[in-house]
Amino acid sequence: MSQTTTDDVLAPLRRVFANDAAKVAVMYIAIWVVFYAFGNHLGYGNSGMLSLVRRVTFLAAVYGIVVLALNIQWGYAGLFNIGVAGFMAVGAYTVAMLSSPPAGSPPGLGLPLPIGVLGGILAATLVGLVAALPALRLKADYLAIVTVAISEIIRITYNSPAFSDVTGGARGFGNLPTSPVETLLLQDPTSPASEATSLGETVFSFAAEYGISQFAVVNTLYTVGVLLVLLVVYLLLERAGKSPYGRVLKAIREDETAAQSLGKDTQNFKVRAFALGCGLMGLAGIVWFAMGPRASVTPQTFRPNITFYIFIALIIGGAGSNTGSVLGGALFASLLFEAPPMIRSIIQETFQVSANPGNLIEALIPIASGNLAPLGGFLLNNIDSLRFIGMGILLVVLIQRKPDGLLGARKETAAGVPLTADTRPDTGRADADAAAVDGGETDE
Amino acid sequence: MSEDDAPSVADADIPDDVDVPEDVEPETMDSDVEESAKTVPRSVPLRVEGLRKEFGGITAVDGATFAVEEGSLTGLIGPNGAGKSTTFNCITGVHEADAGDVYFRGEEISGEQPHDIVERGLVRTFQIARQLGEMTVLENVMLAPGGQQGESITRSVLPGTRGRVVAQERELREKAWETLEFFELDHLATEYAGNLSGGQRKLLELARALMTDPSVLLLDEPFAGVNPTLEEKLLDRIHDLREQGLTFLLVEHDMDLIMQNCEHVIVMHQGRVLDEGPPERIKNNEEVIEAYLGGEV
Numbered sequence: 001m002s003q004t005t006t007d008d009v010l011a012p013l014r015r016v017f018a019n020d021a022a023k024v025a026v027m028y029i030a031i032w033v034v035f036y037a038f039g040n041h042l043g044y045g046n047s048g049m050l051s052l053v054r055r056v057t058f059l060a061a062v063y064g065i066v067v068l069a070l071n072i073q074w075g076y077a078g079l080f081n082i083g084v085a086g087f088m089a090v091g092a093y094t095v096a097m098l099s100s101p102p103a104g105s106p107p108g109l110g111l112p113l114p115i116g117v118l119g120g121i122l123a124a125t126l127v128g129l130v131a132a133l134p135a136l137r138l139k140a141d142y143l144a145i146v147t148v149a150i151s152e153i154i155r156i157t158y159n160s161p162a163f164s165d166v167t168g169g170a171r172g173f174g175n176l177p178t179s180p181v182e183t184l185l186l187q188d189p190t191s192p193a194s195e196a197t198s199l200g201e202t203v204f205s206f207a208a209e210y211g212i213s214q215f216a217v218v219n220t221l222y223t224v225g226v227l228l229v230l231l232v233v234y235l236l237l238e239r240a241g242k243s244p245y246g247r248v249l250k251a252i253r254e255d256e257t258a259a260q261s262l263g264k265d266t267q268n269f270k271v272r273a274f275a276l277g278c279g280l281m282g283l284a285g286i287v288w289f290a291m292g293p294r295a296s297v298t299p300q301t302f303r304p305n306i307t308f309y310i311f312i313a314l315i316i317g318g319a320g321s322n323t324g325s326v327l328g329g330a331l332f333a334s335l336l337f338e339a340p341p342m343i344r345s346i347i348q349e350t351f352q353v354s355a356n357p358g359n360l361i362e363a364l365i366p367i368a369s370g371n372l373a374p375l376g377g378f379l380l381n382n383i384d385s386l387r388f389i390g391m392g393i394l395l396v397v398l399i400q401r402k403p404d405g406l407l408g409a410r411k412e413t414a415a416g417v418p419l420t421a422d423t424r425p426d427t428g429r430a431d432a433d434a435a436a437v438d439g440g441e442t443d444e
Numbered sequence: 445m446s447e448d449d450a451p452s453v454a455d456a457d458i459p460d461d462v463d464v465p466e467d468v469e470p471e472t473m474d475s476d477v478e479e480s481a482k483t484v485p486r487s488v489p490l491r492v493e494g495l496r497k498e499f500g501g502i503t504a505v506d507g508a509t510f511a512v513e514e515g516s517l518t519g520l521i522g523p524n525g526a527g528k529s530t531t532f533n534c535i536t537g538v539h540e541a542d543a544g545d546v547y548f549r550g551e552e553i554s555g556e557q558p559h560d561i562v563e564r565g566l567v568r569t570f571q572i573a574r575q576l577g578e579m580t581v582l583e584n585v586m587l588a589p590g591g592q593q594g595e596s597i598t599r600s601v602l603p604g605t606r607g608r609v610v611a612q613e614r615e616l617r618e619k620a621w622e623t624l625e626f627f628e629l630d631h632l633a634t635e636y637a638g639n640l641s642g643g644q645r646k647l648l649e650l651a652r653a654l655m656t657d658p659s660v661l662l663l664d665e666p667f668a669g670v671n672p673t674l675e676e677k678l679l680d681r682i683h684d685l686r687e688q689g690l691t692f693l694l695v696e697h698d699m700d701l702i703m704q705n706c707e708h709v710i711v712m713h714q715g716r717v718l719d720e721g722p723p724e725r726i727k728n729n730e731e732v733i734e735a736y737l738g739g740e741v
Contacts, residue, residue, distance in 0.1 A: 236601055243600035243609060244592040251576050251587050258574035261536065262588045263562030263656050272597060320578075416594055416606075416613035419582045420634060424621045 020238075020323040027327050031056060031334045038342040042349065046211045054220050055293070056338040061226040062288040063329030065233050067313045068322060069280035072237055074311075075319035076246055076414075077273040078253030080144040083131065084281055084310050086151025087124045089302035091282025092290040093158055095120035096173040096297050097166065101190065104175025106168045113177055117286055124282025125275045127154070132274040136267060151304060159299035172298025179291035181221045192218065219293040226287050230326065233280060238322045240276070246414035249273055250320070309336070312395055318405020321412050328405065336391055340383045347380060356381060487514045489660050489691055490535070490566065495544035496715075497530050504530040506715030507544065512660065512708075517682065517692045519706035521699070521726075523736055526712040528695045529571060532664050536568045537561045548660070563590055567658035571665045571695075573645035577638025581629060584637050584648055585620040588655035592616070620655065627651045627681060643674035650678065660691040667696060679705060699736075703727060711736070 035056050039049040066084065073079040081087075099116030100108025111119075127150070135146040158167045168174055178189035185200030186192070192215050196204050200214075207217045240246055248269050251259040259266050289297055309332065317328020356377050357363040363378035379386060398405070413419045490512040497505040505527040512518045522528050533539040535546050537558040546554045548566050576584050594600045594609035624630040627647045632640065637648060646666055653661060663682075667675050679701075682692060696702050702709060703723040710720040713735040719726060726732055 239601045239606065240597050244586075244594035244613070245597055245600050247579070247583060247587050248595060250579055250583075254576035254578055255574045257538065258570070258576060259587070260558040261538075261562065261568055261570070261574070262652060263559045263567075263590050264587075265557070265559045269595075276597060413580055413583055415583060415586060415617070416600070416610040417617050419580060419586075419617070422633070424618075424630070 023323055024326050024330075027330050028057070028060070031060065031330060035334070035338065035342070038339075038346065041346055042342070047213060047216055050212055050220060051216055052338075052342075054216070054223050056334050058219075058223040058226060058293060059333035059337055060330035061223065061230045062284060062294075063310070063313055063333040064230045064326040065226075065287065065329075066281055066284035066310050067317065067325040067329040068230075068233050068237050069277045069284060070310055070314050071319060071322060071325040072240065072249070072273055072280070073277035075314065075321065075325070076241060076249040076253060077270055078140065079132075079136070079270060079274055079277075080140050081147045081274070081277065082144050082304070082307055082311070083147030083149075083151030083154075084307040085302040085304055086147075086154040087128060087278045087281035088285030088289065088306070089151075089154050089158060089297075089299075090124040090127050091120040091285035092288070092297045092302075093120075093167065093173060094123040094282070095286045095290045096176055099177040100173070100175045101177075106164070106166060106173060106175060108175060108177065113180065113183075116177060117283070120286050120290070121279045121282045124285070125279035128278025128281075129271065129275050132271060132278075136270050136274065148304065148307075151302075151307065155299050155302050158302075168298075170299060172296065172301070176295050176297060177291055179218075179222050179225075181218050181225060182291075185218060185221075222292045226292070229283070229287055233283070234322060234326055237280075241322055241412075241414055243414070243416050245269070250414050253320075312391060315395065315398060315405060321405065324405050336387055340387045344380045344383050347376075351376070488512065489514050489549050490693065491547040492531070492535065493545045493547070495531060495534055495546065496542050497527075497534050497539060498542055503715055505534060505541070508712060508715065508717050509544075510710045510717050510720060512691060512693050515686065515689060515691055516708055517686055517694065517706050519702040519709040519723075520693060520695045520712065521697070521702055521709060521736070522712035522718075525714075527715040528712055529664055530715075531712070532568055532662055532695065535561075536566065536662065562656055562658075565657070565659035566662070567653045567656050567660070568662040569646075569649045569653050569664060569666060571668065573642070573649045575637035575640065575645045575648055577636060579637055580634050581624065581637055581640070581648060582617070582620055582633040585623055585652055585655050586613075586616050588652045589616060589619070590656060623651050623655055626684075628677065643670040643678075646670050647674070647678060647681075650681065654685070658690065660693070661685075662693045662695075664695045665697065666694070667698060667701065675701075 032053055035053050036049065039052045044052060066088065070081065070084055073081045095113075095116040096108060098109050098111045098119045099113050100106075100110070102108060102110040131146055131150045132143065135143040157163065159170050160167075161169050163169070164171075182189035182192070185196055185203060186194050187197055187200075188194035196214070203221075204214050204217055207214075212220075241249075248259060248264050248266075251262075251264065252266050252269060256266050259269075285302075289295060289301055313328045313332035314325055315328070316332055317326070318324030357374045360378065363375045366372075366374045488511045492511070493509050495505050495508045496503070504525075508527065508531055520528050520531070530539065534541040534544075534554075537553075537556050537560070541554055544554070545552055548561070548564055551564075553561055553564065553566070576587070579587070593605070593612050599605040600609050621630060621633070624633055627650065629644065629647055629651060632644065637645070640648060646669075650661075650663070650666060666678060666682075670678060682694075683705075686692065694702070694706065703726075706723060708720065709723055709726045711718045711726060711729075711732045713732075718735055719729050719732055
């Protein structure tokens, strides 16, 4: 028995690290290398370099978490939730209300952070259930309408002056909880410039040798923490997906009537998948917006466009694949948010583009006389808006050419044991299941 | 209304109104047992009484009453629009009947959810195979069995219970391979179901239904679009399974196939049971020929 349980523990780990982990690691390392090269080219120092890499890693990781959460709903079960932003808002606002210091404005309850985080996840789950229970009985389209509506209702409620004593109204929840990193390293966690604790002293003095500020250290460690959360969420969903549970979700996505006719209570499975996804979206909202380097809990933060970014990231990675979700989140966040400003700086520095036409017409007319510089300058200066056009084109191309996603596969098998090779007991291959596991992997 | 047809059914020596002691649970004694004075050789796992279903102004099933005997291969025939598929849908909970009752092993199951009915052991396949295209054949088959521990998220995820889930998965995979071998689909196990041919999909659908461990199988045109070789294979499997004690109710348009393989045939026409009995009787029933072949023989 103990033999088999060690196998059971090791087999998924082996499987995870055999290829999927390698894919994720390669993607992250590639992103780091590219951004290191950007920073190097632009002559960043240690501190600037760290903050650049840290920023892209943070975004990649939070996108990974929320894309994973959407993947269990849409990728696995086919539940079309376009209210992602709303569920993240519930998580972030709830943790702020529960765990912020009572002295600030708007006042929090000052509860310990773990309770606040748990509360935020539960609140997002509950709101998800309230939205889903009636809508899941109907067709998929209705769920989509209900979720986008509830997301907006949530945002508008938080925005409303009527509740501004509790939510901060349109200004947002300014009084945010301190992150665990701040609590550990700083004597007064609410002020980033405060005296360090004894542990903080050691860490900060070590970092100072490389010219890295106290502020950067806190943010970097927080980002490492977010990566750990991503890892935990990934392993959780990977297990949930590669199990009979995930198999039923896939069956519901493919043909709900068929799943019912095989004795599956599909309603029950859908509700559980939706609740799990919403809870994890709440968690993503917490680590992304309620604390850390991008902390900002305002109604404007949770506009619907963020939901669509998350969908694009999932489509890039490949709906239905957890690894693809992590990869898609990382690729999307780095390509769309962090790379364009870098590329602009590099091009401007290399080609000395100084032209700055006021509008597209002024940029286009000089082309007639063979002068491309104004157009180049125009494009570079408007890269912030233009990248969304690029993203749109990418999305269209992806859906036409690679509907399964750039990196992942919608068709990953959902089972607790490998199904990719001939695993029949009587073929003599699978006597020891470890052999079957290896066989299953190498044959892929 | 629905009783109009009753005489023609009743004068046949079919024990359709007889419920049988063996499988009857005590709590169901109240309604049926008074009538079951006669003793009959075999029990009746599935009984449909006065089933009625309307879609808008169309009455698809109009008071159908019949029974399926334990271990039989019963054919359900009738022209297009006779209400066969709707009857199936009402029996298996896909549609809710407007009137009438369905009894399974003596218990009323009308209005139950499809998944509850499957748990009782009454399982159906579809006229157009509902393969789960982006899942492999093996996954399709492993999906079906009930009582899978890993269908709980917590049990699948938590380290303490994951081991048991994996162990059950391993057993399941073994059983799935056996079933695939039985249907000679094992060479396609790792293929995506969407890539299978029409006939193979029908085999897969039956294999999958079988994995739910049913006692009665309702097959909706399992041979439609299946080539003769594969049809033969499918029929062999059905006969094998009957020998193991399974009961089949079969919707089929191929008269020869029904007459050669079924021991009992139910004919539906315009939502009602026109006649039922052994194939010889049905073959010689003028009314059936009229209804089924539009009067031309």
